[in-house]
Amino acid sequence: MTEPQPQFDIIICGGGMVGLLLANALATHKLSIAIVEAGGHQPGWNRDQFDLRVSAITRASQRILSTLGLWQNMVDMRISPFREMHVWDSTGNGVIHFDSADIGQDCLGHIIENSVIQLALQQRLKTFDNIRWFQPAIPSELNISAQQITLTLEDNSQITAKLIVGADGGQSWVRQQTGIEVQSTDYQQTAVVATVKTQLHHQETAWQRFMPTGPLAFLPLPDGYSSIVWSTTPEHADSLLTMDDAVFRQTLAEGFDFKLGEILETSARAKFPLRAQHARQYVKTRLALIGDAAHTIHPLAGQGVNLGFADAATLAEVLMDSVRSKRDIGSLKTLRRYERWRKGDNLAMLSIMTVFKSLFGNNNAILKTLRNSGLNITNELTPVKNAIIRHAMGLAGDLPRLARCEPL
Template sequence: MTQHNETDLVIVGAGMVGLTLAALLAGSGLRIRVLESREIDPANAREWEQSQRENGYDPRVSALTVASQQVLTVAGVWSQITEMRAMPYRAMDVWDGEGTGKIRFDCAELHEPCLGHIVENRVTQTALLQQILSQDNCELSVGVQLTELSEPDSDGNRMLTLNNGEVLKARCVVAADGALSNTRKMAGIGMWEWDYGHHAIVTTVTTAQPNRATCWQRFTEDGPLAFLPLPDAHLSSIVWSTSPDHAKTLMELDDETFCQALERAFEGRLGAVTHTDQRFVFPLRQRHAKQYVKAGFAAIGDAAHTIHPLAGQGVNLGLMDAAALAETILDGLAEGMNWHSEYHLRRFQRSRQSENLQMAATMEGFKRLFNTRNPLPRLLRNTGMSLMNSLSPVKNHIVQQAMGLSGSLPRLARRPVRD
């Protein structure tokens, strides 16, 4: 008779979102197993991150909101993140490169120390890996892949077969293995998806003028270009979303010519672009799972949805998913319910699906609005941006929602009320 290793919760994917869920459930008493297909060495993660830091910045960064900071604080890792490297940004300048519209958000208007933090993805992941290793109820398995996932049995358990021959029995499986999630596909959950018609180029660049702790975004005729400040005042992480043909042309340029093209596209706001690190490019697609849950199954983060990076909300939405699912599981345990049933897990789906769809629709609307060359929409968007910039209450309400200081948030993402 085949021996099965039993556990309560299996999280497939040791990225930022999957590890955050595990960290939030560390005190739940559940037996948690995290599976990661990459060959990473979690025991030496801090040393590896430090060596990488000495060689420069990770081109993959995230603009973490106040709400995400709160989730990571509850997960026990925010202090480690700031000890390694994080950049608080105090302002955001957005303007229409094809007109006169502009808007500026400043933390001083909100009486906040910053609008958020720019954090390298590897820094966040390293802090979470260390946290997981310190928890008695969490086990991390690397270099393994899920090859089969059964339907729930009569007791609600699912069987998982790994590529090393191991068979697991789990009450619940969480797909946190990215946009092309095989786990979600094995669970029989389909996706709505479409191509944005954009590719994103990411890298780290050096500018003659300091970044002034400001996030900058210019809407060009081909797509948005963002400069995100890094702790070195003359360094910024860029995300340049543009047409596939233009991206191909940019990637083929030598470094000096690319820097010149970037400086022109950015209107020289930070002076000359004097250096670029290695460039990376990837296509942008919007995806949304037709459902997030089944009996003994849930999808979170990119496995459930992806959106355009123009507002920097992708990782933040994933962290809100992790917080909402953790709350749903913890509430089920506290109430003595069958916490892994589809009936109970639908609480998580109800709390997040509409929020994520709304953000996806908003990003699609922005993309379409700034992608048109029709003079009437261009006039309206320029007028609207300038008008909003002059209406501080409206502008501040919008930025407070973007920061995660208001709106519908999981409990674990809400900042404690100040005295």
């Protein structure tokens, strides 16, 4: 007996930023898509208060979002450009400074609240009738046969598709169901985030101070506010979270060497344990992993969601090429093209972050001297510096069509 046709072309499991970017990329192409999101409906973006979670969005991601018609809505809500980046080592005189003007760009990237990105992605999807939401919906079983995948939800309903995409974050249920292993390193750091107002204006600069316990970043927001990400030991993170506001403001100003003066205001604080993780495989027949489901990375270079957006843009391109040539979108041959394209880039970024973390977390006197002089030498080497900037902006390497401002 032949199996009935699957109900959907694609099930995207996980409606975070990366899963919804993929849905947006494919929505105009008339593929039928089910989005299965375990969480309830989020309160959305709050105009009167900055979201504690923000992302540094690269120029490559900006291009993807612009090509899909999402960028202007985000600009209309709230975004904040950063034109310069200043990084220094707390244990010596090592400094490196990047300026977008040096490479003829008006900015290096933008700091955007996650809720702004999420809302823009959701609002555009609501304009399509080929997108079906299952939310809140918790998947309980996944079966993959030769012709289709069947996803059973906790209420025992079943949905079928030609392909399932795991976009369900670092603890990916989809990844675990399919037995894909991850290579994992505990950074032994926890990131504490908060929104603060500083005495001195941030000058549209992303600031980062490297300390032996981890980096402390101040990311510029509108009206002179900054979003801070302080990666530190788990014990120190706990104490930063529980100290009262006045003590926290003083500790933060000292930790940042008063670079932006006193801390005048602080929001509530939240913490996130940090792990590097990389899936050994991104694809199997009828399955692909994207975003944090495939890789998680230290936030020090602000690359996590940008790598995820590149995954989504690349997978969308590979799938559309397959549709146009009338091939099966769930075949291993189709999906391997996506894996080959993305895995090397993601692994390279993961490795760089791990080296950075170890290099700056080391108190060895020789290493201290080397990294301080290394920063200063690199700061003077314009071609090397420009190459680093282009890489950090996501403009190096083999970019998917959407990141080249071309339609899918």
